[in-house]
Amino acid sequence: MEKAKISAKQLFVVVVLFEMGSAILVGLASTAKQDAWITILLGMIGGITLFIVYHRLFLFYPDLPLTSYVQKIVGKWMGRILALLYIVYFIYIAGRVLRDFGELLTATIYTNTPLIFLITVLMITILYAINKGFEVIARVGELFFVVVYLMAIAGFFLIIFSGLIHLENIKPMVENGWLPILKTTMRETLTFPFGEMIVFTMLLPYLNKPEKARVMCILGMVLSGINITIASIINVATLGVDLFVRAPYPLLATVGKIQLAQFIERLDVLFMLYLMIAGFIKVAIFYYAAVIGTADLFNFKDYRKLTLPIGTIVLFAAMVMAQNYMEHIKEGLDVVPIFLHWPLQIIIPVLLLVIAYLRKKISQKQSSLPDVSQTADGADA
Template sequence: MQRIGKDQLGVLVVLFLIGSTPLFQLGNSALQDAWMAMTIAAAAGLLMTAMYLKLQRRAPDAGLADLYKYHLGRWLGGALAFIHAIWLACQSMRNVRDVGEMTYMVLLDQTPRSVTMLLILLVAGYTASKGIEVFVRVAQLLMPIVFISYGIVISLLFASGLVRLDRLQPVLENGFGPVLTAVPDLVAFPFGQMVVLLVIWRYVKEREQIAKKTYRSQTFVSLFLIFMNVLVICVLGPQLSAVTVWPLLHAVQLVGMANFLNRLDIVAIILLYIGLYVKMTLLLFASATMISETTGWSYRYLLLPVTLFIYGLSFLELNYAFHMWMGLQVTLKFMPVFQIILPLLMLCVGIRSKYKRMSDKGADG
């Protein structure tokens, strides 16, 4: 089995959670108080991660599909694992479609979306075919680019004088109601997506460091996402950021200094491409891995059909408006089934006795 280090796990958590999140202004129904909703959701996300880690410690060598079978039996657990794998493929498709739409609307309006989506999926599929070790090394190479680019974007937004803290006022203008209403969707996306790490944790060499590294990385990303949420509101204002298709991109497009520093949106686009690539690749890898664990078929033989399945799904949504509606209004309502309900069910049921010896052996090893 391939192995990754604890620091590589941290890199993966950071880039995966950032992913496509800055593409949207989350919690915008709370307007200038969206950062409060993000903070509450981030705390809830850490609690959910604690639940996932407890499941992982029961069978350290088991992936998510195996955990379903260990807790719920071969047939029911296997069926739920397969459904979860298809769900992960659908989530990967959403990132593929985001790449296609953003490329068409911002950069290459003469290039068909189908070509852009095919190319990015081929890159993601090729990376996934090399295994988790190669994928994490690619993520490590991308990490400095992400940090430097975000540093440039944040510095220029402040230097250009676009940031106005008064746009965060009045605080709690409409009470806690809008804040609490926005929390469930924020828990589902992005923090609840940490459930996919149940596929990855078994590859980490330093088992005793998994929880510490995961918590630290997730806390760092949570604070960063809250900061970016505040920053976008301070630049665009709560009303404009709530209705803009891509708020971060729009904020960066406003930067113009000394009549020579323009078109900085390319920096934001690079950041979004990296985030979308990492997220779609990890979801693709996890989906193919879970199907392999469920069916017993080879992961490498399954990767191409899963990739083609994701590509085909990306054409089902007729336009970007429908894509956004499906993602932010419909899909989010089903996420708690896989992120909260099923993990809680496994936690309550407990591991079945016929697998107990196997899991104890993995824990000792």
């Protein structure tokens, strides 16, 4: 792995930007209608529980990434298969996120620009950052964090002063009972974005103060969860339930309605600026995890040799995974959560933790037993 170290503050910032990512742009949990904000909060709670599992695995092997310690837990060959599976998963999700942001750009401001051109430019920028190392990505995240929050605060007050918020739109709450809310939580918000913290199992060894990993990551998840919840409430209160459900990018529609003093309007540029920041951070994290995971699994001394080939694979995956945007979204909602997110974010990590715990208990029990040969020698003497 790269000889890099990041501070606890930098980890917190990267987690917040990563979790908000594309979740704040799309109509997250729109199937829950006006109760979308409830499913986001429930997903955050479930995601924090999952992260405790990831962190516990990190405590067993604080100097190793997931691709290394999985081989120690389940054995070399099975571990290498699982490690390769996670690398492919990181590459695929990097491609999905890249496609998300590319589709958004082509649907809004770059309507006549080919998708391949936009995502290639973004990938070249990310590739350059990864070649510079994870510390550089973390520092860029610190700078972006300030920009994002200044824009968010400005946008929040502009929406309020524009008189766009109608809180009656979020009523009645729990109109159809808790079952639809729980279904949406389990299918969407638990795994996206909160379950995606699985990627940080590759990055926690870079923290210069490992004892702060749990607190910083959970605080980052809570802050991002609150931000996404507030955005969801504002979107429903501004657009109404029907438009919120139908709009592919509710936040863009909300920002587009801002009009104050007859000259403050057309603030889509704020949305687009956040779009570029969020796309950069989220794709970079998954991309970097895939690169260092591959370097670790196949014993590459310099991970930089892998950035171009893996970046090319990510770019190719982003282009071919769906023929159009609707197919891309359908796959993300119906296929990915069940066949990828649940096994790789929930089932396998829980099983790994159980096996690691049992191995530790057996090891402790064996070490506490007296040495039979030494006891026999003492008796003969």
